[in-house]
Amino acid sequence: MKILDRSQIYEADAQTLNAQEISSTDLMERAATKAFDWLHHRLQGNPVNIHVFCGTGNNGGDGLVLARHLVEHGYHVAVYVVKYSERRSDDFLTNLKRLKARKMWPEYLDEGSPLPELHPDALIVDCVFGIGLNRPPQSWVGALFEHLNASGAFILSIDMPSGMYLDQLPEDLSKVVHANHILTFQAPKLVFFLPQTGAVIQQWEALDIGLDAAYLDSVIPEYELLDPTVLRSWYRPRSKFDHKGTFGHAFILGGSHGKIGAVALASRAALLCGTGLVTACVPGCGYIPLQTQLPEIMVHTTAAMEEHLELPEVLSGQTAGIGMGLGTGAGVQKAFLAWLKIQKQPVVLDADALNILSLNPKALKDIPEESILTPHPGELKRLIGAWKDDFEKLKKARAFAQKWKCILLIKGAHTMILRKEKGYINLTGNPGMATGGSGDVLSGMITGLRATGYPPLQAALLGVYLHGRAGDLSVGETGVEALTASDILSRIGMAFRELSGQLPSQPPQNGSTEPSENSSQEPAQNGSQSHSESSEKPS
Numbered sequence: 001m002k003i004l005d006r007s008q009i010y011e012a013d014a015q016t017l018n019a020q021e022i023s024s025t026d027l028m029e030r031a032a033t034k035a036f037d038w039l040h041h042r043l044q045g046n047p048v049n050i051h052v053f054c055g056t057g058n059n060g061g062d063g064l065v066l067a068r069h070l071v072e073h074g075y076h077v078a079v080y081v082v083k084y085s086e087r088r089s090d091d092f093l094t095n096l097k098r099l100k101a102r103k104m105w106p107e108y109l110d111e112g113s114p115l116p117e118l119h120p121d122a123l124i125v126d127c128v129f130g131i132g133l134n135r136p137p138q139s140w141v142g143a144l145f146e147h148l149n150a151s152g153a154f155i156l157s158i159d160m161p162s163g164m165y166l167d168q169l170p171e172d173l174s175k176v177v178h179a180n181h182i183l184t185f186q187a188p189k190l191v192f193f194l195p196q197t198g199a200v201i202q203q204w205e206a207l208d209i210g211l212d213a214a215y216l217d218s219v220i221p222e223y224e225l226l227d228p229t230v231l232r233s234w235y236r237p238r239s240k241f242d243h244k245g246t247f248g249h250a251f252i253l254g255g256s257h258g259k260i261g262a263v264a265l266a267s268r269a270a271l272l273c274g275t276g277l278v279t280a281c282v283p284g285c286g287y288i289p290l291q292t293q294l295p296e297i298m299v300h301t302t303a304a305m306e307e308h309l310e311l312p313e314v315l316s317g318q319t320a321g322i323g324m325g326l327g328t329g330a331g332v333q334k335a336f337l338a339w340l341k342i343q344k345q346p347v348v349l350d351a352d353a354l355n356i357l358s359l360n361p362k363a364l365k366d367i368p369e370e371s372i373l374t375p376h377p378g379e380l381k382r383l384i385g386a387w388k389d390d391f392e393k394l395k396k397a398r399a400f401a402q403k404w405k406c407i408l409l410i411k412g413a414h415t416m417i418l419r420k421e422k423g424y425i426n427l428t429g430n431p432g433m434a435t436g437g438s439g440d441v442l443s444g445m446i447t448g449l450r451a452t453g454y455p456p457l458q459a460a461l462l463g464v465y466l467h468g469r470a471g472d473l474s475v476g477e478t479g480v481e482a483l484t485a486s487d488i489l490s491r492i493g494m495a496f497r498e499l500s501g502q503l504p505s506q507p508p509q510n511g512s513t514e515p516s517e518n519s520s521q522e523p524a525q526n527g528s529q530s531h532s533e534s535s536e537k538p539s
Contacts, residue, residue, distance in 0.1 A: 001206070002221040003190050003425070006131055006166050012186070015215040025091050028058065031209040032065030035158055035183045038207065039066075039125075040073060048123050051116065052079045053148070054106070055128040055162070057089045062158050063127025064095035064106075071104050079106035080116060082128050084141050111140040120152035126177045128162035131189070137163055142175030149178045157182045160189060161201060169196055169389040176200055185209050186216075190223055193414040193425050194390040223416075223423040226465050228505060234458050235500050238274075247276035248451030251320040252444060254351070255282035259325030260289050262351070262440045265485050266324050267297050269444030272492040273463075275451045319345065321447030323353030324440045332356070337363050346370040346456045350443040351379070358382035369405040370456040374443050376411055398423065407460050411439065415464050419457055426461075428468025430483075432475045437485030442467045445492070462499075469495040 004012065017024060052067040054060035060081065067079045079099065088096075099106070107116075118124065126148070129137070136142070145163055148155060155177060160166070163176035166189060170176050173196075182192070182204040191197040192204050238246075250270040255263040260282060267280045267290070279298040280290050287301045320343075326332060333356050340347075346368050349357070354375050357363055367373075375383060380393075384400045387393040393410070401408040401418040410416040413431070417424040446463035454462060470491035475483050497503045 036069040059130030118151035244276035250451035253322040254324035260286040262325035266444030270448030273448030319451040321348035323350040326352035432480035432483030
């Protein structure tokens with residue numbers, strides 16, 4: 001699913017009006033009716049008190065349409081117009097007249113108005129600001145949003161949480177509506193997936209409002225969500241006469257005293273992704289643990305990690321993942337930098353391989369094109385420099401990926417994969433995956449997928465998606481706190497079976513493109529609500 005920026009959203013609306021020969025009021029009616037249908041399907045006429053807060057622009061117009069339909073279906077509705085401006089959009093005024101024609105009179109709120117009384121069992125519908133907001137709301141409006149947040153009522157935001165910008169961090173997140181659920185139109189917004197802004201967003205769904213299909217097909221977004229259907233089309237089933245040589249040879253380089261487990265996890269992950277052969281390249285202290293724990297792999301050892309200088313001749317043309325538990329001593333740095341210079345194939349760079357590059361930035365030019373870098377947040381900061389907020393982090397990370405022609409992962413609750421001008425956002429995974437060794441499993445999976453023949457971008461996207469799905473399939477059994485990297489390993493096969501269609505797939509946990517009757521984030525019929533916290537999961 002494509003994530004559109006502000007100009008693309010406005011253009012999609014314009015193209016729709018032209019192609020379908022409808023007015024903007026007609027499009028507003030269609031969109032808000034979709035939101036009403038969603039809500040009515042869940043409430044089924046339940047006598048919950050509904051408070052609809054509208055701005056004076058088009059987002060407020062959506063709220064007026066929604067309120068009119070609620071009134072027509074017998075719901076207990078109170079409508080508030082937040083007079084943050086004397087300007088009114090034409091569509092707002094049209095729908096205000098239609099609402100009044102139903103004998104429904106809104107209450108107007110301004111700077112001197114008392115704050116409405118809101119019971120925790122009520123339902124709040126937030127339609128004050130939309131995607132056009134580009135400056136902080138007035139202080140009294142911010143105080144109103146804080147009042148909504150403190151009410152304990154279930155909050156449903158239409159299209160965007162009021163007070164949230166589309167492309168920058170709000171000055172004060174306490175002055176943003178903290179939505180339990182967002183009904184966004186046609187496609188989600190980037191701010192739903194960033195740690196700082198996503199922290200005040202619990203759940204979202206995208207409602208198809210029939211925007212012009214030709215435009216949506218042609219537009220090129222900066223970001224899009226990973227689509228399981230597309231990933232499934234890449235899946236390579238095995239044929240009867242394949243053999244282990246068909247599926248490549250992956251080399252995992254890393255380990256040091258006390259950190260051989262990182263290589264063990266990565267090597268097993270590569271095996272479980274279908275690699276025909278796996279060789280672990282480790283110092284001598286890793287020989288017995290790896291040969292004992294993983295009899296399926298081969299082990300190449302050196303007397304000490306400083307002697308990795310011999311490895312370039314062995315591995316110059318092979319699929320390799322390097323860095324797990326490697327260390328950053330002077331000898332290791334020298335060996336790694338020499339190895340990197342002669343690599344011709346894309347490699348997977350993780351952990352200490354990235355730390356060595358941070359210490360030797362001139363060596364960034366030696367990274368083979370299309371190599372895959374998998375830093376955790378601290379390693380990313382050492383690579384690209386500090387950032388003031390998530391938007392600057394993305395800007396710096398995109399510039400880094402473009403300059404060095406690599407594929408860069410930003411690991412977190414919604415891992416992002418950056419390549420050239422494009423970013424991909426993953427929806428699988430859960431907070432339990434914030435555990436030691438999870439990143440080693442991911443790097444091993446990507447290395448294994450590369451060895452089996454997937455191109456670098458496909459390997460990165462499949463690896464991130466399957467890694468998250470394996471975690472999701474595990475957490476139902478282990479719980480969030482007890483999930484380990486080994487649990488993720490144990491579900492990789494099941495994640496592959498699901499991707500290949502051998503098992504029925506489950507909807508993503510963090511968002512949806514379709515309404516779900518079993519969503520834990522919908523208002524219950526008695527007006528109560530349950531909460532599902534989002535959390536970053538650095539791997």
